[in-house]
Amino acid sequence: MDAYTSFAQVYDELMDNIPYDEWISYITSLLHEYNITEGLVAELGCGTGTITEGLAAAGYDMIGIDVSPDMLEIANEKKIANGFSSIMYLQQDMCSFELYGTVNAIVCVCDSINYLSNTNQITTVFSLANNYLEAGGIFICDFKTKHYFRDVVADSVIAEDRDDVSFIWDNYYDEEQNVNELALSLFLKEENNLYRKTQEFHYQIGLTCEDMIRCVEQAGMELLAMYDAFTHTPATDDSERVYVIAREKHHEGKLYI
Numbered sequence: 425m426d427a428y429t430s431f432a433q434v435y436d437e438l439m440d441n442i443p444y445d446e447w448i449s450y451i452t453s454l455l456h457e458y459n460i461t462e463g464l465v466a467e468l469g470c471g472t473g474t475i476t477e478g479l480a481a482a483g484y485d486m487i488g489i490d491v492s493p494d495m496l497e498i499a500n501e502k503k504i505a506n507g508f509s510s511i512m513y514l515q516q517d518m519c520s521f522e523l524y525g526t527v528n529a530i531v532c533v534c535d536s537i538n539y540l541s542n543t544n545q546i547t548t549v550f551s552l553a554n555n556y557l558e559a560g561g562i563f564i565c566d567f568k569t570k571h572y573f574r575d576v577v578a579d580s581v582i583a584e585d586r587d588d589v590s591f592i593w594d595n596y597y598d599e600e601q602n603v604n605e606l607a608l609s610l611f612l613k614e615e616n617n618l619y620r621k622t623q624e625f626h627y628q629i630g631l632t633c634e635d636m637i638r639c640v641e642q643a644g645m646e647l648l649a650m651y652d653a654f655t656h657t658p659a660t661d662d663s664e665r666v667y668v669i670a671r672e673k674h675h676e677g678k679l680y681i
Contacts, residue, residue: 469536
């Protein structure tokens with residue numbers, strides 16, 4: 425089954441343990457470090473729009489891009505309810521996204537990059553980012569490392585029972601294929617007090633710092649920094665989540681909008 429279908433209905437509720445305000449503050453601080461304090465910013469893999477709205481509240485003109493119509497439906501409902509009607513949401517695959525013009529920055533967080541199938545696709549995303557960024561614009565993305573999937577979550581099961589939804593989160597990491605498989609069983613409460621079971625499968629690849637350095641270079645961008653998440657400490661392959669900051673770099677063959 426496709427990921428983020430039934431999960432979209434309860435995504436925000438089940439992610440209520442994520443300190444989004446801190447994450448948004450960190451992303452904003454990185455943008456400010458490179459003098460991007462306003463203007464157009466696009467978010468790839470925006471999901472239900474929580475980060476998108478947070479960056480809009482910080483003063484940016486936001487475009488949110490996601491491949492899941494279910495997630496974007498909720499994002500559009502939220503933007504009206506929360507007073508962010510100026511946000512534009514686009515249903516596009518990040519490996520082939522198109523913008524109407526250039527933007528000052530692009531962000532791709534919450535390990536959306538890990539959902540791509542291989543490093544060739546990641547290089548494609550960096551290349552597209554390089555194309556749609558203003559001169560000197562910044563691309564910020566994060567990723568979960570191979571260490572995280574192999575040594576931290578590995579073969580683990582998480583279950584939680586709530587009033588209106590319960591879930592079983594069954595994780596398996598295939599080291600030979602370098603793929604983390606997450607089988608998510610959801611039990612959604614309906615009007616008759618019965619629960620409807622749905623199941624989704626999520627697949628993510630494990631990545632190393634060397635993988636990402638190579639992708640940035642192959643895309644023709646300039647690597648500025650790789651940080652252990654939410655710090656300014658240089659990342660290593662023992663980091664669990666890593667932030668990458670890359671800068672637009674003109675090269676032969678770049679298409680200017």
